[in-house]
Amino acid sequence: MKSNSWENYLGITTFGESHGIAIGVVIQDIKPGIKFPLVKIQKALDARKPGNKRFASGRKEEDRIQILSGVLEGKTTGMPICMVVYNKDAKPEDYxxxxxxxxxGHADFSLFQKFKIYDYRGGGRASGRETIARVAASGMIDHLLQDITIKIYPVKIGKFESSNIDTSFQNEINWLDRNNYNELIEYLKKIENSGDSIGGIVxxxxxxIPAGLGDPVFEKLDANLAKAILSIGAVKGIEFGDGFILAELQGSQANDQMSKEGFLSNHSGGILGGISTGQNIIFRFVVKPTSSINIEQKTISHTGEEVIFKSSGRHDTCIIPRIIPVAEAMxxxxxxDAISYQKLIDNAQLEINDFREAIDKIDEDIxxxxxxxxxxxxxxxxxxxKKNLKIEDKxxxxxxxxKLKLKARTWGFSEKQVSTLWKIILENSKKVQC
Ligand SMILES: Cc1cc2nc3c(=O)[nH]c(=O)nc-3n(C[C@H](O)[C@H](O)[C@H](O)COP(=O)(O)O)c2cc1C
Structure with missing residues (x-):
């Protein structure tokens, strides 16, 4: 199973472990001649890395992207692009x-049950570092998105809710409610000092977004978004539009009625039948509290003995700020994928014209x-x-x-048609020769 590949539009395969030599991605399907957005990709990676972010892990990584192939003089060559980020602050001995x-809380147990072997160094492939590859690959997509804008922000951390959203309010945890920001920071500091962690909703x-994106039945837009978002470590749930609140509503409250001007509400979150309606797409996902905590917890060893385990060193108090760039990438x-599938449908409508153009050209050539x-x-x-030769040569x-009949047989059309055509051609020739 190609479970490390996202094979549609870009055909990407990601590789690498948290404390291995490098994390990387191979992009197979890329057009030649595209300006390679190196600066943009590096910026997105900088937004993803813990760096000196508040409430983030203390691992010091530059996350400098290196291009191994597929780019020449700043442009894609159409050959596979391989991008890697070397793990410089890897300390496998610590593990x-x-x-x-x-x-x-980590994937250690389930990985062991499945493979009977796993990379125990910092989560290996289950580590948040794996997401570097996704962020790097998504940097090749911006030209397709045109005017589409993606806004991602936490609306809940612990018991704190962001109810007065102000997009101009900028801070290191992307919290958009000025009113309770300071209180939230104090709360996060307390959690950090106690060695614990906290979850939230994004x-x-x-x-x-144009109407018409998403393909029933297995490529529905909401289904694909859900899969993409749930593939991010620590994400445990997702809801579209009114989401789980819909359980409390009646049809008369939940339906998005329409007028000549368009929809009168957006309970559906901009997707109906797996296809975008043209309204804003709105969804929320829940991020669990960071698994690594500096608090003693019960667990077992590989041989089944009970042990008390406590993480050492700094960890992300709340992973949300680190997950936001990854969610954007996914x-x-x-x-x-949805835009490129839609282009196929649009082109299919045009195809009849394309065929007509081609056939007209052939007729002209004949x-x-x-x-x-x-x-x-x-x-x-x-x-x-001039040479006194007989005009006709039966x-x-x-x-x-x-000879023509033989060719006709190999090309699969009838000898009779070829004979008729040949007769007409010869008659024309004779007319001009006599
Ligand atoms: C960007 C990113 C950073 C993460 N950082 C940490 C971390 O520092 N410590 C931790 O315990 N989990 C971290 N995680 C979460 C783990 O990868 C995840 O919880 C673990 O693999 C178990 O998978 P699950 O929670 O999806 O079941 C991070 C996830 C992402 C996406």
Whole structure:
């Protein structure tokens, strides 16, 4: 199973472990001649890395992207692009003592059950570092998105809710409610000092999205967005539009009624039947509290003995600020697929015109061919007259017809049609020769 590939628009495969040599991505399907957006990709990676972010892990990584192939003089060549980020602050030796322990909340136990072997160094492939590859790949999509804008912000962290959203309010945790920001920071500091972590809910608003994106039944837009978002570590749930509140509503409250001007509400979150309606797409997803905490917890070893485990070192108090750039990357990958599928449908409507254009051109070519043939026949007639040669050559005519019939058989059309056509062509030739 190609479970490390997202094979549609870009055909990407990601690779690498948290404490291995590097994390990377191979992009197989890319047009040649596209300006390679190196600066943009690096900026997106900078937004994803913990760096010196408040309430983030202390791992110091530059996350400098290196292009190994597929780009020449700043442009894509159409060959596979391989991008890597080397793990510079990897300390696999720090994980020696975890080799035989299943860390609570992490994927250690399930990976071991499945493969009987797993990279225990910082989560290996289940680590948040794996998402570097997704963010890097999504940098190749912006040209497709045109006016579409993607807004992503937390609406809930712990018990704090962001109810007065002000998009001009900028801060390191992307919290958009000025009113309770300071209180929230104090709360996060307390959680951090206690060695614990906290979860939250993130809202996504996709604006200027055209109607018609998403393909029933297995490529529905909401289904693909859900899969993409749920593929991010620590994301545990997703709801579109009014989401789980719909359970409390009646149809008369939940339906988005319409007028000549358009929809009168957006309970559906901009998607009906898996297809975008042209309204803003709105969904929310929940992020669980960071699994690594500096608090003692019960677990077991690989041989089943009970042990007390406590993470050491700094961890992300809340992963949300780190997940936002990853969610954006996954949304871009889904939209790129939906836009490219839609282009196929749009082109299919145009195809009849394309075919007509092509067939008209062939008809014209046939006429030009016949005209040229007549010209040459005329020259042959004049030559034969000059040399006192017989104009008609029945044997040659017969020989040529047999050759044409043979070709007709291999091309799969009828000998009768070829004979009729040949008769018309010869008659025309004779007219100009005599
Ligand atoms: C960008 C990003 C950073 C993450 N950082 C951490 C971290 O520092 N510590 C941690 O315990 N989990 C972190 N996670 C979450 C784990 O990867 C995830 O919880 C774990 O693999 C178990 O998977 P699950 O929660 O999806 O079941 C991070 C996830 C992402 C996407």
């Amino acid at each position: 020696e003592n975890l080799k035989n322990i299943f860390r609570p 809202e996504v608003k996709i604006e200027n 949304i871009k990958l889904v939209l790129a 006429l030009i061919g016949l005209f040229r043939r007549q010209e040459i026949s005329k020259l042959i007639g004049e030559y034969k007259k 044997n040659r005519e017969k020989e040529l017809l047999e």
